[in-house]
Amino acid sequence: MKIVVVGTGYVGLVTGTCFAEVGIDTTCIDIDQKKIDKLRVGEIPIFEPGLEEMVKRNTQKKRLHFETDIAKVLDDAEVVFIAVGTPPDEDGSADLKHVLNVAKDIGNHMSSYTVVVTKSTVPVGTAKKVNEAIQKQLEIRGEDISFDVASNPEFLKEGAAIEDFMKPDRIVVGVESDEAKHTMKQLYKPFMLNGHPIIFMDVPSAEMTKYAANAMLATKISFMNDIANLCEILGANVNLVRKGIGSDPRIGSRFIYPGIGYGGSCFPKDVKALIKTAEENDYKMRVLEAVESVNEHQKTILYQKVENHFGRENLKGKKIAIWGLSFKPQTNDMREAPSVVLIKRLLEAGCKIAAYDPVAKEEAREMLGDSIEYKSDQYEVLINADCLLIVTEWSEFRFPNYRVMEKLMAQKLIFDGRNILDIEKLKSLSFNYHCIGLNAHKLNGSLELVEVM
Template sequence: MNIAIVGSGYVGLVTGTCFAEIGANVTCIDIDENKIKNLKLGNIPIYEPGLEAMIKRNVEAKRLNFSTDLASVMDHIDIIFIAVGTPPDEDGSADLKYVINVAQAIGANMKNYLVVVTKSTVPVGTSIKIKNTIQEQLDKRNLSIEFDVASNPEFLKEGNAIDDFMKPDRVVIGIESERAKKILTRLYKSMHLNTFRVIFMDIASAEMTKYAANSMLATRISFMNEIANLCELVGANVSMVRKGMGSDNRIGSKFLYSGCGYGGSCFPKDVKALIKIGHLNDSEMQILNAVEAVNEQQKNILFKKFQNHFGGKVKDKKVAIWGLSFKPETDDMREAPSINLMKSLLDVGCSITVYDPIAMPECKRIMGNKVKYANNMYDAVIDANTIFHVTEWKEFRLASWEAIKRSMATDPLLIDGRNVFSKEDIAGINYIRIG
C-alpha cells in the first residue's frame, strides 16, 4: 500500500514511520525545505523515544521517503493523510488554513481515486470543507475523479507515541463509504492481527471524539488540582484521596494526579477549541471554561507557595528548576508550567538555574540567557535556596539528598510540583508539595 503523509511534524512523522514499519510505502511531505533536507540526512526535528532508530531502519529499507513535492507522488498513492498543524487562532478556534491548503493541493494534482484522511485535530465539519475544496479544484480542471474523505484522529501521548500507535487502545475512523472503509480496514488490520481495535463511525462523531477525549482528560487533571488545593485547607492528603477514588472501577486511577497544571500541544489547544465550537453553536461549555480557568491558576501554584514560604521576601533568591518540558520523555515546552514559573521568578528578581535531561535546547530558544543552564541536576542546586521539581523525570527520583543539602544555601527548600518525594526521603530539607 502506498501512502503520503502531508505534514512532517510530531503526528505526521510518527504516523508515517509507523506505517512504514508495518510494510507500507510511505512518503512524508512537508513544505519546510530545511526540515525535509534534515530528515533525509537523518536529523530528527523532535525527541520521541525509539523514533530515530525506526526512521533510520525504514529509510534504509526504502519504505520511508521524504519530499517537499506532493504532486510528484500523486500517480501511485492510495491514501493521503493530512497531518498539518491546526494552531489556535486568536479567538481560541482551530486555524484550518494549513488543512485547506493541503486540500487545494490534492484537488489540483490528484489523478486517480484517493482516500483523503484527516489526522490533524480539526473541528466538526472540517471534512466537509476538505471535500468541497478538493471538488472545487477538480471542477476547475474539468475532471471527474472519485475520492473519499475520512477522519482518523490521533491519540498519541508524547513520550510513548510509538507504542500508542502500534498497540493502541482503539483506532477511531470516521467514514462515509464502504470503499473507504475497506481500504482503511486493510491498512489497520495488519497492525491488529489478533484483536481488531478499529471503531468505525460517521465522520462528525470521529472529529468530535478527539476533542471530547482530550477535554475529559484535562477535566480530570483540573478536578484533582482543585481537590488538592482544598485538601491543603482542610488538612486532608490528596495522595490518599486519589487512592480512595481510583480504587473505584467506575473512576479508575489514570489522570487523577494533582500537580502544577497541564501543558503541551494538545490539552490546552483542544480545550480552547471545543469551548469555541460550543460558543459558535450557542452551547456554552461551562465545565470546560472552569477546567481552563483552574489550569491557568494552577500554573502559578508553585510560585505562590514559594512566596508564602518566604513571606514575600524573595528578591535575589537563587533557585533551581528541575524539569522544563510539560511532561517527561519529551522536549516539548509548549504551555509548560515551567515557563510561567520562570517568568514569575524573574519578575521578582530571582536568579534561576535550570536542568532538564532533554528540553534544555528548547528552553534556550524560549528563554535565551535570562536563566542559567546546568549540566546536571546537582550542578543546578549549588548555592540555591529553593529547588522547584516541575517535571517528573525518572532520574530525579533517586537523587542523593545528602549531597544536595550540602550544596544548597542555608535552610534549603524543595517545592515538589509533582508529589514524587516525601519528607522522609530528602535529608531534612524543608518540603512543600501539592495538596
C-alpha cells in the same frame, strides 16, 4: 499499498514511520527543505523514545521516504493523511489554514481515486471544508475524479507514541462510503491482527471523539488539582485520597495525579477549541470553561508557594534551581508548559534562575531566551540555590542524592510540583519540603498509609 503523510511534526512523523514499520510504502511531505534533508539522514526534529531508530531503519529499507513536493507522489497514493498543525487562533479556535492549503494541493494534483484523511486534530465540520476545497480545485482543473474524505484522529501520548500507534487500544475512523471503509480497513489490517479494535463511525462523530477524549482527560486532571488544593487547606492527604478514589473502576487511577497543571500540544489547544466551537453554536461548555480556569490557576501554584515562603518583597535576588522544563517527561515539548508560566513569574519578582532538563534545553531557550541559566547536570543548578523547584517528573529526579543536595544548596528548601520525592527521607535530613495537596509539615507518619484488607 502506498500512502502519503503531509506534515512531519509530532503526529505526522510518528504516523508515517509506524506505517512504514509494518511494510507500507510511505512518503512524508514537508515544505521545510532543511527539515526534510535532516530526516533523510535520520535526524529527527522531536524527542520521542524509539522514533529515531525506527526512522533510520525504515529509510534504509526504502519503505519510508521524505519529499517537499506533494505533486511527485500523489499519482499512485491510495491514502493521503493531512497531519499539519492546527494552532489556536487568538480567540481559541483552531486555525485550519494549513489543513485547507494541503487540501487545495491535493485537489490540484490528484489523478485517481484517493482517500484523504484528516489526522490533525480538527473541529467538527472540517472534513466537509476539506471536501469542498478539493472539489473546488478539481472543478478549476476541469477534472472529475472521485475521492473520499475520512477522519482518523490520533490518540498518541508524547513519550509513548510508538507503543500507542503500534499497539492501539482503539482505532477510530470516520467514513462516508463503503470504498473508503474498505481502504482504511486494509490500511490498518496489520494493527488489527492482535485484536486491537477499529471503530468505524460517521465523520463528524470521529472528529468529535478526539476532542471529547482530550477534554475528559483534561477534566480529570483539573478536578484532581482542585481537590488537591482543598486537601491542603483542610489538612487531608491528596495522595491517599487519590488512592481511595482511583480504586473505583468507574473512576480509575489514571490522570488523577495532582500537580501544577497540564500543558503540551493537545489538552490546552483542544479544550479551547471545543469551548470556541460551542460558542459559535450558541452553547456554553460550562464544565470545560471551569477546567481551563482551574488549569491556568494551577500553573501559578508553585510560584505562590515560593512567594508565601519568602515574601514577595524578599524574592529579588533569590537563586532558584529548577528541575524539569518540558510539559511532561519523555518529551522535549515546551508548548503550554507550566514551567514557562512559573519562570516568568519568578523573573518578574527578580529571581535568578538556573534550570536543568534532560532533553528540552534548546526548546526552552527558544521560548525563554537567555533570561535563565541552562545547566547540563541536575546537581549543578543547586550550587548556592535558595530553593529547588521540581517542575517535570523525570525519572532521574525521583531518587536524588540528598547528601549531595544539602552540601550544594544555600538552603535545604524544596518545592515539589509533582509529589515525587520521599517525604520521610527529607524529614530525616531536615529539609523544608512543600508539595501539592498536602501540608508536609503537619503530616504524621508515612504517606503510604493505605491498607487493603
